[in-house]
Amino acid sequence: EAAVTQSPRSKVAVTGGKVTLSCHQTNNHDYMYWYRQDTGHGLRLIHYSYVADSTEKGDIPDGYKASRPSQENFSLILELASLSQTAVYFCASSVSYEQYFGPGTRLTVL
Amino acid sequence: QQQVRQSPQSLTVWEGETAILNCSYEDSTFDYFPWYHQFPGESPALLIAIRPVSNKKEDGRFTIFFNKREKKFSLHIADSQPGDSATYFCAASLYGSSGNKLIFGIGTLLSVKP
Numbered sequence: 001e002a003a004v005t006q007s008p009r010s011k012v013a014v015t016g017g018k019v020t021l022s023c024h025q026t027n028n029h030d031y032m033y034w035y036r037q038d039t040g041h042g043l044r045l046i047h048y049s050y051v052a053d054s055t056e057k058g059d060i061p062d063g064y065k066a067s068r069p070s071q072e073n074f075s076l077i078l079e080l081a082s083l084s085q086t087a088v089y090f091c092a093s094s095v096s097y098e099q100y101f102g103p104g105t106r107l108t109v110l
Numbered sequence: 111q112q113q114v115r116q117s118p119q120s121l122t123v124w125e126g127e128t129a130i131l132n133c134s135y136e137d138s139t140f141d142y143f144p145w146y147h148q149f150p151g152e153s154p155a156l157l158i159a160i161r162p163v164s165n166k167k168e169d170g171r172f173t174i175f176f177n178k179r180e181k182k183f184s185l186h187i188a189d190s191q192p193g194d195s196a197t198y199f200c201a202a203s204l205y206g207s208s209g210n211k212l213i214f215g216i217g218t219l220l221s222v223k224p
Contacts, residue, residue: 031209042116042199042214043154050209058211090153097142097203097210101153 003027004102006091012108019078021105023091031094032074034058034066036087037104043090049074081109113137114202116215124223129187131218133200136181140202142210143176145185147196148217154199158185190222 003026013019025032031050035043045058047066055066063085065077078085086109092099116133123129131145144159160167160174160183167174171190176183187194197219201212 033209033212040216042216043212044214045211048209048211059213094210097159097205098144098156099210099212101155104153 004091004093004100006089006102006105008105009103010106010108012110013078013081015081015083015109017081019081019107019109021076021078021089021091021107023074023076023102024072025074025091025093025100025102026072027093027095027100028071029093029095029100030071031099032068033092033094033099034064034074034076035090035092036060036085037090038087046076046089081107083109085109114200114213114215116200116218118218119216120219120221122221122223123190125190125192127190129185129190129194129220129222131185131187131198131200131220132182133184133202133215134180134182135202135213137202137204138181139204142203142205143174143183144201144212145172145174146199146201146214148199149196157198187220190220192222192224195220195222 033048034046049055049068067075089105091102145157146154148154171188173186197217200215203212
């Protein structure tokens, strides 16, 4: 079965600090995605990647960067964390239509 | 701008009833319409999906009805069970060479009372 892992599972960060969320998949999937989930907004796409060393902007990329150093790993970087970035972040991978989600990272920015 | 609209935001049904969740979309080029469910503390998981070549897709107690002309699709959960209580998200996408960018609705919190 598809396996997507995320680390850390939860994190408390200070405003203005740098945060890196990591995602690792063992599915051999080409496509990887980062979403954030907020109450009242569902899941929204931040960044995605279809090949190593390349990332694309999703629907809400402002304040976030992404890095795909290998097929298996995809990171989300908050250079200057802000209160508004408190949310649950999900990573997903896919080979075609169906996306497999990781367990999520709960980020709290204080 | 929200491109996938979902309603209702919450729904309560009795065990054995049919729950009906609705979604509409704007972009006529979308070619994939999945429904995900999410239990508290867990990640979203694919429940069922449909492509616009069909107007109905069934999987056990779960059925998607799709109306391409009206740009609407719905999820019917027959014989609802308390274990179906979860948040359900519809989504839509256009699959391309750069992947499958899903646009999600805001979710419907379903509660099934025994």
